[in-house]
Amino acid sequence: MEETENLEVLSLLETLEDYIEKSSTIPLSQKAIVNKEELLELIKQIRIKIPDELKRAEWIKQEKQKILIEAQQDAETIIKEAEQRIKQMVNESEIVKNAEKKASEIISQAQSNAKEIRLGSKDYADELLGNLEKNITDLLNTIKNNRNELRGIK
Numbered sequence: 001m002e003e004t005e006n007l008e009v010l011s012l013l014e015t016l017e018d019y020i021e022k023s024s025t026i027p028l029s030q031k032a033i034v035n036k037e038e039l040l041e042l043i044k045q046i047r048i049k050i051p052d053e054l055k056r057a058e059w060i061k062q063e064k065q066k067i068l069i070e071a072q073q074d075a076e077t078i079i080k081e082a083e084q085r086i087k088q089m090v091n092e093s094e095i096v097k098n099a100e101k102k103a104s105e106i107i108s109q110a111q112s113n114a115k116e117i118r119l120g121s122k123d124y125a126d127e128l129l130g131n132l133e134k135n136i137t138d139l140l141n142t143i144k145n146n147r148n149e150l151r152g153i154k
Contacts (some may be wrong), residue, residue: 030152064125073112
């Protein structure tokens with residue numbers, strides 16, 4: 001579906017380009033005479049197809065936030081559980097040192113796990129956003145080139 005929509009945008013841009021190429025020109029100038037309604041209709045159709053990319057970018061941004069929040073909540077839960085475990089073990093005098101050591105390891109592991117989750121989610125979101133940025137940049141460059149052609153700029 002997505003690839004079909006991308007092809008539709010490209011097809012519409014080609015139609016727009018063909019329309020401009022085939023339009024009548026004003027003698028001794030680079031200006032063309034075009035039917036405003038037809039040109040605006042083509043632009044409207046292109047605009048209808050582009051929002052899907054923007055919706056995907058917003059979804060990726062929201063997913064990144066959710067992943068980061070979940071990672072932080074998981075870390076906090078693990079830390080709270082470790083603290084409760086420490087309090088229980090303190091009551092037993094022989095095990096106090098072992099309990100402190102174990103609690104420290106659990107907290108360290110929880111923090112390490114939380115950090116890995118955050119870094120992994122940031123990398124994943126960054127990769128998705130990078131790909132999306134490239135796609136949108138390519139599409140914007142195409143639109144810019146077509147607009148420049150419409151204005152007579154090469």
